[in-house]
Amino acid sequence: MATDSPASFRVLLMVTGGIAAYKSCFLARLLQQAGFAVKAAMTPAATRFVGPVTLQALTGHPVATDLWGEGQSEPLDHIEYARWADVVVVAPATADILAKAACGIADDMVSTLLLACDGPLLMAPAMNDAMWAHPAVQANVATLAGRGVEMVGPGSGHLACGTTAPGRMSEPEEILAAVRRIVADLPSEARAVGTEAAAAQDYWRGRRVVITAGPTHEPIDPVRYIANHSTGHMGFALAGEAARRGAVVTLICGPVELPVPRGLAKVQRVTTAREMAAAVTEALSADPQWLVMAAAVADFAPETPAAGKIKKEELGTGWSLQMRRNPDILGEIVPAHAPAGLKVVGFALETSEVQERALAKLQAKNMDFIVANNPTAEGSGFGAVDHEVLLLDGTGVIWRSASLPKPELAALLLQKLAAAEVS
Ligand code: CTP
Numbered sequence: 001m002a003t004d005s006p007a008s009f010r011v012l013l014m015v016t017g018g019i020a021a022y023k024s025c026f027l028a029r030l031l032q033q034a035g036f037a038v039k040a041a042m043t044p045a046a047t048r049f050v051g052p053v054t055l056q057a058l059t060g061h062p063v064a065t066d067l068w069g070e071g072q073s074e075p076l077d078h079i080e081y082a083r084w085a086d087v088v089v090v091a092p093a094t095a096d097i098l099a100k101a102a103c104g105i106a107d108d109m110v111s112t113l114l115l116a117c118d119g120p121l122l123m124a125p126a127m128n129d130a131m132w133a134h135p136a137v138q139a140n141v142a143t144l145a146g147r148g149v150e151m152v153g154p155g156s157g158h159l160a161c162g163t164t165a166p167g168r169m170s171e172p173e174e175i176l177a178a179v180r181r182i183v184a185d186l187p188s189e190a191r192a193v194g195t196e197a198a199a200a201q202d203y204w205r206g207r208r209v210v211i212t213a214g215p216t217h218e219p220i221d222p223v224r225y226i227a228n229h230s231t232g233h234m235g236f237a238l239a240g241e242a243a244r245r246g247a248v249v250t251l252i253c254g255p256v257e258l259p260v261p262r263g264l265a266k267v268q269r270v271t272t273a274r275e276m277a278a279a280v281t282e283a284l285s286a287d288p289q290w291l292v293m294a295a296a297v298a299d300f301a302p303e304t305p306a307a308g309k310i311k312k313e314e315l316g317t318g319w320s321l322q323m324r325r326n327p328d329i330l331g332e333i334v335p336a337h338a339p340a341g342l343k344v345v346g347f348a349l350e351t352s353e354v355q356e357r358a359l360a361k362l363q364a365k366n367m368d369f370i371v372a373n374n375p376t377a378e379g380s381g382f383g384a385v386d387h388e389v390l391l392l393d394g395t396g397v398i399w400r401s402a403s404l405p406k407p408e409l410a411a412l413l414l415q416k417l418a419a420a421e422v423s
Contacts, residue, residue, distance in 0.1 A: 009183050010037045012085035012117070014110045015055070017045020019160040020092035020126040020169035025050060027091055027172035028058040034176060039081055041065065043097070043110045062244075064109050082116035083408065087182055090114070092126035092169045095137050101149070102140035120182045122150045124175050129165030152178040203418035205246030208288040211239045212280065212295035212329075214254035216273045220321065221306035228296050229375075232256035234347070234387075235294035237410035239264055245414065250288070252279045254295055273297045273326035277333050284337040290417075291338075292345040293330055294371075301326050330365040345417065348372040358392055369393050369417060391416055 011031050015024045024040075031038045040055040041064040052063040064081050090097060090110070097110060101123075106112040114121070123144065131137060132154060141151060153170030170178075213235020217225040232253055239251040240261025250266040254276065260267050268283075270276045276297060284291070300323040327333055330346050338344070346367040348358040351374055358372035373389045387409060391399040399416045401409055 009086045009186070010039070010084055011179060012039055012041065012081055012088045012113070013055075013059075014041045014088065014090045014113060015046040015050065016043045016090060016092060016094045016097045016110055017049060018092040018094050018126045018169070019049060020124075021046050021049035023169060023172055024091050025054055025058060027089075027175055028055055030172050030176045031179065032058070034180070036179070039064075039084065041081060041109050041113055043108050045094075045096075046110075064113070067109055067112060079116055080407070080411075082113050082118075085117055085119055086186065087120050087122065087179060088114070088117045089122045089124070089175065089179060091122075091124035091175055093123040094125075095127050095131050095134075095140075098123070098125060098137060098140045098144065102143040120148075120150070120186070122152060122175070122178055122182060124152045124170050125154045125167075126169035127154070127167050128160075129163060129167040132167045150178065150182065203245075203422060204242055204414060207242075207247045207290060208250075208286065209242050209247045209290040209292065210250045210252065210280065210283040210288045211235050211242065211292045212252045212254075212276060212297075213239065214256040215296050216254045216276055216298045216326075217271050218273065218298045218301035218326070219271075219305040220302045221308065221310045223309050226298060226300075226302065227255075228298065230254070230256075230296035232258050233406045234410065235292070236261060237406045238292055238294060238413065241407070241410040241414055247290075250283050250286070252276060252283060252295070273299075273301060273329075277327045277329050280329050281333055281337050284334070284339060284342070287339045288342065290343045290345065291334065294347050296347075296349075297329055298326055299328075300324065328365070330367065335366060343368045343417075343421070345369045345371065349375050351376045355390060355392070355397060358390065359394075359396060362392060362394065369420070371413060389413075393420060 013024060013028055013031065015021050028038055028040060038059045039061045040059050042052055042055065044065070047065060052065050055063045100111040101114050104115060106115045125132065145151065152175055154166055155168045155170050156166045157168040158164050214232030215228045215230040217227045219225045235253065236258050239249050243249045243261060243263035248265045250268065251264050252268045252270060255271055268279045270279050276295060303322040303324045330344065334344060344367045346362065346365060348361050348370055350357045350372060354372050354374050358370050362370040370392050371389050372392060373387055377388065386403040386405055388403045389401045389409060390397050391413060398420060401412060
């Protein structure tokens, strides 16, 4: 739903290394009080003036400082933060960042984010008056202005170097006013996305969420098993994203070797479908509000796994393996153990009639939502980087994604699920 409320907008506040960095803490507070969602990023030099912990406490989000995932940053923060932002503010903007932005240099978190962001950009320069007057700086400012970058200030006043001259960062109130002006010109579609994102941001905080991920392995003998192509990336991305949004996440994963996302409450590793069923049963006893079954659970397992390695000589020229059905976690375990009010999200891989079959599966297994995709569709296979999914509830398709990488899909799925719940 479109709205003019500032709460609909997400501001990425980027702080570079000048003494005015301390004023950016006030700016973060002012933006929040005005109702904007705020995240921050800092250059290494900025962290010498103000600790990232201060901005983290003020914004309620980790502060992106390092491209390599050190400190509070995750390695792909520059992409995630850039996508998240409706408006980017650089305050204070040093001569250095103006030069990097003008030339497209990306050698730290802030300069890299500037290249990754495509929304409106507001810069609040702050530096010594002689530096500000230098033709190189003025040429960079002109280049940036020519690309539509808005400048606020610098004001004239007492500078840290002891002189009184132009170079002082605009006051936080002036920067806030400039942000408001920019926001007033944003298209209504951006506002709608921002509103939904802001609501979803709060929705997951403190919610208990159980997520399953990966394949299961069903042993044939001690060295062989039956498995599937699931990589676990989707479930891990959902777990990481839910934790980032403040959810209390239990991840139950089959055999995959993926780095465990930060901030999960519990990670339980299982091998077989039966072990996964037991882990889900136990997790349901902790009264979660959501169960997201992203795991590709094997429907059948070898009836009697051999105690020793089966030799081909014993099998002759053919081999038929007796299989038995595994428990259907969503279909059988969840109805018997679900706490009241549990919301259930399932996944479906369908190679034809995707929508119809996913809806039938949702109804058959009593899910609230189902995420469906077609692994044979172009660009959506198991190894593909980008995927297209449909999100359905009991009424049919409620969202059709673009072809996106899984981390981004995970973020949007959580946003859509939250929006569906709060609407
Ligand atoms: N699932 C489950 N327990 C199983 C098998 C699957 O809970 N034993 C869950 C999966 O985690 C997924 C959804 O059910 O969320 C998939 O539904 P399902 O009907 O099992 O899909 P397919 O295995 O693809 O079924 P079919 O072969 O009938 O298409």
